[in-house]
Amino acid sequence: GGTILRICQAVVAPHLHGMGLGRRLVQSVYNFAAHADDVVEVTVENPCPAFVSLRDGIDYGIFRERIAEMVSPEGILSPDHADREKMIFLTEAAAMVFAGCLKIVPSQLVIAYEIWKLEGIIKRLPPGYEVPKDPEDISTRPYRLMVKKRLAREHADILTTMGKNKTKKQEFLVKKYANVYCHYLDLLRRRNHNPEIQITGKNDSIEGK
Secondary structure, eight states, X not given: OOEEEEEOOOOOOGGGTTSSHHHHHHHHXXXXXXXXXXXXXXXXXXXXXXXXXXXXXXXXXXXXXXXXXXXXXXXXXXXXXXXXXXXXXOOHHHHHHHHHHHTBOHHHHHHHHHHHHHHHHXXXXXTTOXXXXXXXOGGXXXXXXXXXXXXXXXXXXXXXXXXXXXXXXXXXXXXXXXXXXXXXXXXXXXXXXXXXXXXXXXXXXXXXX
């Protein structure tokens, strides 16, 4: 048991937009939760796309700061999980334990983990090599399969309605993955202030992550 902090909305006056105040407001809630023993989780109620992006960025920052202490042969995450070259699927049990330590919801922990793995791929690119613009690029295949496995589990009910139509299922997952990939790259581009981390013709929708 414990207290769950639920953020309903964050309002910033129009003339103050673009100053990072929304991020600071939300970050202050996370900071409070981190030092409150009775708080077990911070969640957001029906966030709009812009707020989803804001929350994902903050959750990823928390994840990056804490992942090292969570990795050990007997720890929550194995060294293989910490190896950015190994696309190890994060089990639901591990996500729940790790998320509990960070006081974020398990689904957000998985998103942060996937962003972290993608950032590792980008950092390993040879000098002068562009970030893959095509979500289905062969260089990201192991990563793509890992994320699609999670998407297939999350959307199992929808996929079940498609029966034995493998083509329709594949098309559905390709679209969902493309949205996720574009969203993650955009988040990393803004986080690292790197305009090169982007793809052309991206779909701004992040529905159904």
